[in-house]
Amino acid sequence: MLAVRAYQVGARLAGGFLPLLLHRRAKAGREDPARIGERKASNMAPRPAGNLVWVHAASVGETRSVLPLLADFMATQPDTHILMTTGTRTSATLVGQLTRTGFPHIDRLTHQYLPLDRARWVKRFFDHWSPQLALFVESELWPNLLLEMRRRNIPAVLVNGRLSEKSFKFWRRAKNSARALFGCFDRLLAQDDITAQRWQELGLQDIMLAGNLKLDAPPLEADASALAQMQAALQNRPVWVAASTHPGEEAMIGACHEALRAMHPDLLCILVPRHPERGPEIAELLASKGETPPRRSAGTLPSEHDAFYIGDTLGEMGLYFRLGGLVFMGGSLVRHGGQNPLEAARLDNAILSGPHVGNFSAVYDMLAADDGVVRVSDAREMVDALDGLLRAPAKSQTLAENARACDARQGGARAHTLAVLNEL
Known part of the structure; x- marks a missing residue:
């Protein structure tokens, strides 16, 4: 847990500078100025009533890979609403185009930017959305977010999970922290044998080889x-x-x-x-x-x-x-x-x-x-x-x-x- 604790201390010390960071990123075009509040878990959309599943896809590649899965999932869960968070402007634009491209059940999907990993913003995010299930796509792990999710006993699945060689080398030196963060998930769905083996070497549990969603997608469309x-x-x-x-x-x-x-x-x-x-x-x-x-x-x-x-x-x-x-x-x-x-x-x-x-x-x-x-x-x-x-x-x-x-x-x-x- 040493790496996680060091991260949390650093995040607390840096917390006061995050609004300035967001301002600078907005000036550089890397944040949407009109939606900067979402990165601080404020100015959020109203929470829909009923069952809510939160899906986080960091960027465009992860977003594209998970959308066909979400269409299937929403078809089998007609009373479920999806909160989809992303971290980049391009991925937000992609989600915003779903109405034009005819994505099914779009009326049950809400997009928000993921808040930065500051403890008070993370708590405010969960207080507002209170999801019944969380799905993370591929490999993005934010310690404060994951630990707060686990503290609230929100079931979670890492889908299309991938652990690169570089990340594996890091987590191998910080196995306790790896177990603490990956242990926040009830299921770890690996996209390939290498990832599953690396997770096992880290001592993780609840691992399943599910295959790669990017290998199971329809051809890209064109107007x-x-x-x-x-x-x-x-x-x-x-x-x-x-x-x-x-x-x-x-x-x-x-x-x-x-x-x-x-x-x-x-x-x-x-x-x-x-x-x-x-x-x-x-x-x-x-x-x-x-x-x-x-x-x-x-x-x-x-x-x-x-x-x-x-x-x-x-x-x-x-x-x-x-x-x-x-x-x-x-x-x-x-x-x-x-x-x-x-x-x-x-x-x-x-x-x-x-x-x-x-x-x-x-x-x-x-x-x-x-x-x-x-x-x-x-x-x-x-x-x-x-x-x-x-x-x-x-x-x-x-x-x-x-x-x-x-x-x-x-x-x-x-x-x-x-x-x-x-x-x-």
Whole structure:
């Protein structure tokens, strides 16, 4: 418990500075100024009457993975209301779009930002919402929040649980704290064998291998009208998509594309940053190289003369994945840990990735075993790999078919998880 106690002391000492931190984050665009009160457990929406299940998904990836499960769960629990908390503006925007995208039972879902982990704010959050069940998605653990939840005897499940190698090494040095925090959950549902084994080595109990919700999701959707407009604008140009890129990658992708254009003059790169608000920053970077890329957020379409198109919108990855057939998954040329490649696989894309995929290592290992992904070590190798696939469409199609077949063999996580939830 030493690590947890040290955290709590630090949180108390830092508590007075948290409002200033929120103010600065809002000025930087990282918090929604109109909803800053929710981060302090104030200005909260009214609590609906009756049974309330609280679901916390830290960011966009976790939110996307859990939404199909929530749709199934709400169908089996018609009297239950869902409180969904997230921690980022992009994930809040994604939840806000559910009405437009036709999410079922949306009238029984309320979104709030998760309060920061200050003891008094955490207590105020629970006093207001008083959930009958709590679900945490993947790996985000806030000590004050979890311990207060346990103190109030709120049943809790960690769904789609994941324990990275880095986190495992930390918790192995602080086993008592690990048992205290993970022990706040009545069930630990692991997304893979590695996580289950690591939890067991930490001495945790109530572990179940349920599978990965991200491997059990439907294909990303795309607006039919927007897709038709983009396809008309592209006029059958060759396209590759750099998806979910992170700072430091765009410069490498720009250099890679410049080299490719020398061999494929008509080639277009659709560059989709993980965080859409970085669109202006990326446009400025490319402008310094003599490019004037149109941006999706401005409502513009790529012209025949554009070398780049910046997809700086949220919730349109399904559109971009239907355009090119060649996708590089970002977060992998820099040490971010990669992004989920199966969203691209489900839409018949040949997939490329850099070396840094620790957050999805099991998924990439499966794809590699089925010849469903090309791994490159740097931008120079990516030029060679993309050039080879552009020159050999049959090879690209085989790569895409292998990836889709690999994805099709996964599944069942949603049903297994739903069965556990309905038992509680």
